[in-house]
Amino acid sequence: MKSLPGFLLFLLLTAFTSNAQIVSPIWQTERVLKVPESVLYDANQNCLFVSNVNGNPTDKNGKGFISKISPEGKVVDLKFASGLNAPKGMAIYQNKLYVSDIDRLAEISLTNPKKIKFYEAPKAQFLNDVAISQNGVVYVSDSGTGRIYKLENGVFGIWGKVAPLAGPNGLLCEKGHLLIGTNDGIFSADPVSGKVEKLVALSGGIDGLKAVGNGKYIVSDWKGKVQVVSATGQSVLFDTTDKKINAADLEYIPSKDVLLVPTFADNRVMAYKIKL
Numbered sequence: 001m002k003s004l005p006g007f008l009l010f011l012l013l014t015a016f017t018s019n020a021q022i023v024s025p026i027w028q029t030e031r032v033l034k035v036p037e038s039v040l041y042d043a044n045q046n047c048l049f050v051s052n053v054n055g056n057p058t059d060k061n062g063k064g065f066i067s068k069i070s071p072e073g074k075v076v077d078l079k080f081a082s083g084l085n086a087p088k089g090m091a092i093y094q095n096k097l098y099v100s101d102i103d104r105l106a107e108i109s110l111t112n113p114k115k116i117k118f119y120e121a122p123k124a125q126f127l128n129d130v131a132i133s134q135n136g137v138v139y140v141s142d143s144g145t146g147r148i149y150k151l152e153n154g155v156f157g158i159w160g161k162v163a164p165l166a167g168p169n170g171l172l173c174e175k176g177h178l179l180i181g182t183n184d185g186i187f188s189a190d191p192v193s194g195k196v197e198k199l200v201a202l203s204g205g206i207d208g209l210k211a212v213g214n215g216k217y218i219v220s221d222w223k224g225k226v227q228v229v230s231a232t233g234q235s236v237l238f239d240t241t242d243k244k245i246n247a248a249d250l251e252y253i254p255s256k257d258v259l260l261v262p263t264f265a266d267n268r269v270m271a272y273k274i275k276l
Helices: 004-010
Strands: 016-018 021-028 036-042 047-052 064-069 075-084 090-093 096-100 104-109 116-120 127-132 138-142 148-152 155-158 171-174 177-182 185-189 196-201 209-213 216-220 225-230 233-239 251-253 258-262 269-275
Touching: 021 233, 036 090, 036 251, 036 258, 047 075, 047 258, 075 116, 096 127, 096 138, 104 127, 127 171, 138 171, 171 209, 177 209, 209 251
Parallel strands: 090 127
Antiparallel strands: 016 021, 021 269, 036 047, 047 064, 064 075, 090 096, 096 104, 104 116, 127 138, 138 148, 148 155, 171 177, 177 185, 185 196, 209 216, 216 225, 225 233, 251 258, 258 269
16 A cells, blocks of 8 residues: 555645545555456455456456455455456445456355356356345346346346446446446436436446435546536546546445545556545
């Protein structure tokens, strides 16, 4: 973990504000991560998990892995789980970590990370984000085909009730519905009927998608822009695109007012204190 002063220099030695929103850097990991795509907070263990693509996002090279780091940015176990291809989105349910892995879904035991079960999806092209409902249904976006997959009762396949969308990526289960970030904005899908409605109009793609309440969401566009959006507008929190620092599948911890951003090609996770 690198201390705050060097990070402040990187961000012009100051916190920055946008429409009364305050963003202040806290820490950044050392550059020991290998193409970190997603970061996930586990409240039970009070730790962070980071998916490392470790290569090209579509390469089935077996070099991908999951890192475990502390809430302060210290790498606790660089290769907590390994043997993956290009792991991306993650979600936890009943002490199991579910991770998308190109054309399969990995189920990793958090008590024995060497124990990995794979659910194959031969028709998938680019499985991306993962979200899990309160009753344990696992949803996975396929950015390549536009479809949404789901794992229910041990069966993994295309969720046929939802038609293909434009570049589905970030997923979020909220108030009994599945929210889907696409190239056109945020959509809400009813888990029973499959009916899809647009909640937020937004262009540029949505990688990370987190709820902050009152119909507002924090989203990242992978290139480097992070913003708060709603049906009535949007406000940029920060944008590191010009610095060539990506903002991939982020995490938000509301109880700590902390935003965590994996920087993909920059090989770090960056933490920010935010006030919305």
